[in-house]
Amino acid sequence: MAFGQPQGPPASKRQLDRLLDLVIAAGHEDFRDARGPLRLTQRQSNGKFTRDEADELIEQLESGMEGEAIVPLTAEERALRAVSTEALAAELQRRGWVVMEP
Known part of the structure; x- marks a missing residue:
């Protein structure tokens, strides 16, 4: 396997759609916008995830949002x-x- 290549099968379209929905609900425009706050790699910020990476990030985002009302950011806030x-x-x-x- 070449250096920097993902280890594992790519994430499914359904996983990527769910992940993008959660990233947007967390107040980011897309994966690139979320790269720093979510500590995504350059590959991940381009929407390339393995199944395991996608599952882990989905779980992280869902657990971080439990009990919180999801309010999208306004254009002014962005x-x-x-x-x-x-x-x-x-x-x-x-x-x-x-x-x-501070």
């Missing part, structure tokens, strides 16, 4: 996530807020 911390802090200061690092 746009704010894209703003750098420095730019957001500067805008808040411009509006009169006191800003400090």
Whole structure:
């Protein structure tokens, strides 16, 4: 087996559809958007999962959502996530807020 190749059969279409639904419900636009927060590999961020990887991530996302109401992010909330911390802090200061690092 070549270096970096997945070990195992590819995930089914049904698994990938379910996984994408859960990723979107968690507030991400797609697998690429979720790469950092969900610690996906570059291969996974391109939608390439093995069956075992897909099952594991589905279980992780479903268990993390138990008891939580799934509220999709608004366009405004998604746009704010894209703003750098420095730019957001500067805008808040411009509006009169006191800003400090955690």
